[in-house]
Amino acid sequence: MYVYLPIAEMPVHVPLFLALGGMIGFLSGLFGVGGGFLLTPLMIFLGIPPAVAVGTSAAHIVATSVSGAMTQYRRNNVDLKMGAVMLSGGVVGTVIGVEAVRLLRKAGVFDVTVSLTYMVFLGVVGTLMMIESLNTWRHARATGSAKTRGSGQHSFVDGLPFKMRFKRSKLYISAIPPIIIGMFVGFMAAIMGVGGGFFIIPAMIYLLRMPTSVVVGTSLFQILFVAALATLLQAIQNKSVDVVLALLLIIGGVIGAQLGTLAARRLHGEALRGLLAILVLLVAMRMGYDLVAAPSELYNFGPFQVGR
Amino acid sequence: MMRAAQLSLSGIGLALAIAISLPVAMAGGGGQALPPETIEADVSARSVSVEADFTGTEIVVFGTVENSRQPSAEAGTYDIIIVVEGTSVPHVMRRKSNIGGIWINTKSVRFASLPSYYAIASTRPIADITDGPVLTQHEIGLDYVRMVQSGGGRTQPTDAAELEEFRKAVVRLKQRDGLYVQSDYAVAFVGRSLFRTTIKVPPNVPIGALKAKVYLFREGVLLGEYASEVALARVGIERFLHDFAHRNGVWYGLGVVLFAVGAGLASSFAFRRD
Numbered sequence: 001m002y003v004y005l006p007i008a009e010m011p012v013h014v015p016l017f018l019a020l021g022g023m024i025g026f027l028s029g030l031f032g033v034g035g036g037f038l039l040t041p042l043m044i045f046l047g048i049p050p051a052v053a054v055g056t057s058a059a060h061i062v063a064t065s066v067s068g069a070m071t072q073y074r075r076n077n078v079d080l081k082m083g084a085v086m087l088s089g090g091v092v093g094t095v096i097g098v099e100a101v102r103l104l105r106k107a108g109v110f111d112v113t114v115s116l117t118y119m120v121f122l123g124v125v126g127t128l129m130m131i132e133s134l135n136t137w138r139h140a141r142a143t144g145s146a147k148t149r150g151s152g153q154h155s156f157v158d159g160l161p162f163k164m165r166f167k168r169s170k171l172y173i174s175a176i177p178p179i180i181i182g183m184f185v186g187f188m189a190a191i192m193g194v195g196g197g198f199f200i201i202p203a204m205i206y207l208l209r210m211p212t213s214v215v216v217g218t219s220l221f222q223i224l225f226v227a228a229l230a231t232l233l234q235a236i237q238n239k240s241v242d243v244v245l246a247l248l249l250i251i252g253g254v255i256g257a258q259l260g261t262l263a264a265r266r267l268h269g270e271a272l273r274g275l276l277a278i279l280v281l282l283v284a285m286r287m288g289y290d291l292v293a294a295p296s297e298l299y300n301f302g303p304f305q306v307g308r
Numbered sequence: 309m310m311r312a313a314q315l316s317l318s319g320i321g322l323a324l325a326i327a328i329s330l331p332v333a334m335a336g337g338g339g340q341a342l343p344p345e346t347i348e349a350d351v352s353a354r355s356v357s358v359e360a361d362f363t364g365t366e367i368v369v370f371g372t373v374e375n376s377r378q379p380s381a382e383a384g385t386y387d388i389i390i391v392v393e394g395t396s397v398p399h400v401m402r403r404k405s406n407i408g409g410i411w412i413n414t415k416s417v418r419f420a421s422l423p424s425y426y427a428i429a430s431t432r433p434i435a436d437i438t439d440g441p442v443l444t445q446h447e448i449g450l451d452y453v454r455m456v457q458s459g460g461g462r463t464q465p466t467d468a469a470e471l472e473e474f475r476k477a478v479v480r481l482k483q484r485d486g487l488y489v490q491s492d493y494a495v496a497f498v499g500r501s502l503f504r505t506t507i508k509v510p511p512n513v514p515i516g517a518l519k520a521k522v523y524l525f526r527e528g529v530l531l532g533e534y535a536s537e538v539a540l541a542r543v544g545i546e547r548f549l550h551d552f553a554h555r556n557g558v559w560y561g562l563g564v565v566l567f568a569v570g571a572g573l574a575s576s577f578a579f580r581r582d
Contacts, residue, residue: 004362004511006542006549011363011511059568066572071579112412228565235561239554243564244360250568254575291410299477302400302416 007242008052014248016046021060021252028064028253029071029260030267031276033197033219036061036227037122037283039249040193048245050111054193055240056249061195061227063250064257065220071261072217079168079214083221085175086182086200090226093186098233101190112291117192119287125198126280128206133274140270169210169218177207182222189230195223198280216264345386346374347524347532355539356509356518358546364511367392367538368504369429371522376501387430387437387525388495389448392507392538394425394487395516398458401474401481415465417474420458424514425487426450429494429505438528446530448523450479450490486510515540 002011020042024035036057043053072078104110160174181203185196200219204210210218235241264272349371356365369390378385398420402413430437434449447454455475465471482488487510495505509518518538524531542550553560 002361002363002511004358004360004546006546007553009512009515059564062565062568063572066569067576067579068572070573070576109412112410116410228569231565231568232558232561235553235564236557239557241553241561241564243549243553243560243567246564246568250571254571257572258575258579293411294406295404295411297481298404299474299481300402300404300413301481302402302413 003244003248005052005242005244007240008048008245010047012046012048012245012248017245017248018252020046021249022256023252024060024249025064025253025256025258026260026263027256027279028061029068029257029262030264031197031201031216031260031272033195033201033223033276035064035197036189036194037118037192037198038279041118041283041286049240051238051240052242052245055231055234055238056242056245057193058189058227058230058234059241059243059246060249060253062224062231063246064253065195065224065227067254067257068261069217069220069224071258072220075217076168077214077217078221079166079210079218080221081164082166082169082171082178082208082210082214083218085164085178086185086218086222087225089179089182089184090186090189090222091229093183093188094190094226094229094233095186096183097187097190098237100187102237114192115287115291117188119284119291121188121199122280122284122287125202126277126284129202129273129277130281132206133270133277136270137274166210169208169214171208171210173208181207185222186226186229189226190233193230195227197223198276342377343375345376345524345526345531347522347534348372348374349520349522349534349536351520351536351538353538354536355541357543358515358540359542359544360546362511362546364513365509367507367509367518367520369507369520369522369536370502370504371534373501373503373524378497378500381497381499384431385526386497386503386531387432388497388503388505389428389430389434389437389523389525390495390505390507391448391521391523392425392427392509393423393519393521394513395423395518396421396454397424397514397516399478401478403474403477415470417464417471418458419478420456422455422478423453424516425509425518426453426482427489427491427507427509429491429507431493431495431497431503433492437525438530442528442530446523446533450483450488453479453488485512487513509540513540515542 001014003014004011020039024039027033027038028035039057039060040053043057044050069078101110104113160176162175163172164175165172181200185200188194188196188199197219200222201215204215204219205212231241349369352368352370356367369392373386376386398418399422400416400418402416404411405414407414428434428449434443443449444452455478457471465474479488489508495503497503518540520536520538522534524533541547
């Protein structure tokens with residue numbers, strides 16, 4: 001059960017990659033994240049060339065977030081206006097990110113940059129989520145009910161100009177923070193080959209104070225378009241999107257995503273966030289370990305341009 | 309099995325032909341000087357197709373020593389070295405150093421060209437067959453693989469010993485990936501003059517022509533060599549997808565995105581329950 005990949009130029013075990021796609025899709029549906037932060041490292045671990053892993057993982061994110069976003073949309077869990085505002089920033093961020101990748105590659109420090117950003121961002125976000133999740137859990141145990149968002153809370157976000165009304169989120173806030181968050185996520189998508197859900201979800205909850213019910217749907221909406229743009233740019237600039245590999249991952253992924261969405265309805269928000277925090281921290285620790293542990297082989301082949 | 313049977317049959321045929329022609333040749337030379345040995349060889353397939361089910365291939369390299377003076381297949385009068393080389397491509401080899409507790413690539417060597425694949429098979433270890441200068445001259449063996457360094461690079465080391473370490477690392481990493489393979493005792497004589505070996509080509513071999521070279525040695529002296537080529541090319545859907553991705557990146561990218569969206573929507577409707 002092997003199939004030869006036309007772009008990666010290697011055969012892969014079909015059931016293994018279907019299962020990988022399915023597992024990532026399940027997590028995507030469960031947590032509302034694209035799953036790229038797990039998929040990219042796992043593909044590299046299984047021998048896929050890093051450039052192809054990053055490019056193809058974007059295509060997988062498109063497929064899983066479409067099915068997730070559609071499901072959420074039908075449940076009226078997507079704030080389309082908020083998603084569109086974030087996306088305007090996301091497009092700019094992605095384009096800047098792609099250019100940054102080119103410059104970092106030229107300087108020969110791209111790999112280390114990826115590992116460091118993975119470690120720092122996943123570490124910080126994972127820790128914050130973990131603390132929050134533990135606090136809520138402790139609070140819930142003490143008072144018998146989960147703490148809800150107080151309407152009287154204010155943050156620096158409230159003081160910014162260009163206010164817009166986001167009906168679905170029941171918010172009246174400045175458009176600047178969503179645009180900046182979108183830009184940042186687009187930048188991360190290009191550099192790390194991820195959708196950015198691990199960043200966008202906490203940002204929506206803690207910075208924008210959006211209601212949890214629309215956070216997952218809206219983040220999927222934003223991730224969908226950023227990932228589609230990233231796939232296109234990778235295919236044009238780096239020729240690093242493997243359609244056969246994408247096919248395997250997507251078939252597993254869309255099924256897994258549906259199962260994940262179903263599972264999400266049976267789990268509590270706090271438990272979900274705690275689980276996601278653990279997952280994010282594990283990946284961060286793995287990345288950090290690879291950076292500081294003495295490698296068994298000091299030498300490695302760098303990416304080379306195949307002459308045309 | 310079929311292939312092996314055919315080969316040994318033709319081997320008997322060749323041996324017979326040589327046995328008949330030998331006395332004539334000897335009579336012609338006055339019974340004094342034996343006619344010089346030459347080599348003829350070929351590969352089992354001139355082209356290998358890379359399709360969706362490609363999981364590597366095997367190439368049989370076979371040949372015959374004309375005017376063989378070997379009394380039997382086991383006599384060991386002759387040594388054969390067979391080298392199959394993949395297409396040469398540029399490579400960058402990097403080395404990590406510890407900077408402030410973090411392992412970072414600091415030095416790198418650029419190779420304008422080095423064989424993407426290199427398999428060597430011989431009747432016995434090549435160091436026993438002949439000496440260094442001959443191996444160096446013909447670039448035979450993993451220690452003598454042709455690596456063309458390209459200049460430039462800010463981080464390029466200039467020290468010769470350091471460069472040697474990079475060369476060794478290329479061989480080591482390629483061996484780890486199964487792309488550089490050395491098999492002593494892999495070439496066997498079938499009869500007095502016919503020899504054969506099987507070269508395993510791994511699935512991760514870069515696409516491009518494979519060059520097969522066969523060298524004939526007697527007592528460390530190179531008597532003759534023979535070269536052939538195996539085309540390794542994508543065909544069918546593999547070829548179409550690869551060419552399309554490289555020539556029409558925009559449409560290919562759009563196609564992948566549309567497919568991903570379609571697959572996502574299809575599953576969304578398939579699982580619809582409200």
